[in-house]
Amino acid sequence: DAGVTQSPTHLIKTRGQQVTLRCSPKSGHDTVSWYQQALGQGPQFIFQYYEEEERQRGNFPDRFSGHQFPNYSSELNVNALLLGDSALYLCASSSRRTAFFYEQYFGPGTRLTVT
């Protein structure tokens, strides 16, 4: 049973560019959350998707957007990249259909470097 997978593992972008990160949830999970983790800090919640809609959002600007597909996979898009967007981006999945929707399983992350 595959866990949460993310792609790519690493990428380097230039300021002003746009980036798309991808996540496949753990088998049986229907909810995907995205977190940003700057070096030396704890992960910060970006947003959460369920039934292809954004259900919760953290304090992130509109440059951060997402999408969830019918197969529950998800994308995180960041436009007009800033140097401060350099971070580890984590995807976490959970299942709303069980009583344990608060159990989130994290992927290995995508390391984004903006130069």
Added chain:
Amino acid sequence: LAKTTQPISMDSYEGQEVNITCSHNNIATNDYITWYQQFPSQGPRFIIQGYKTKVTNEVASLFIPADRKSSTLSLPRVSLSDTAVYYCLVGDQGATSGTYKYIFGTGTRLKVLA
């Protein structure tokens, strides 16, 4: 704003028991308390979760007093491979039933020495 407070760092020796205490004074009635472990450049890994009293699994124990304003993660007989950052989390329920997000603080950096 993080809803939990925990020590920034701790050192321990191999074979010792480690207890990390977390304060969550404003925990809501329906919040669970969850602990995660994170190694550098990896995603957080679930350790244990509880609501009240004591929970034990194969790797750790979690002690939660009756008022639930704090909790203690206990790691028995730590090894060098337990060197990591440990996060104590409570969550926020979303408007839609079943949606839940974690509020991470800066965690506790545990260093296990030989």
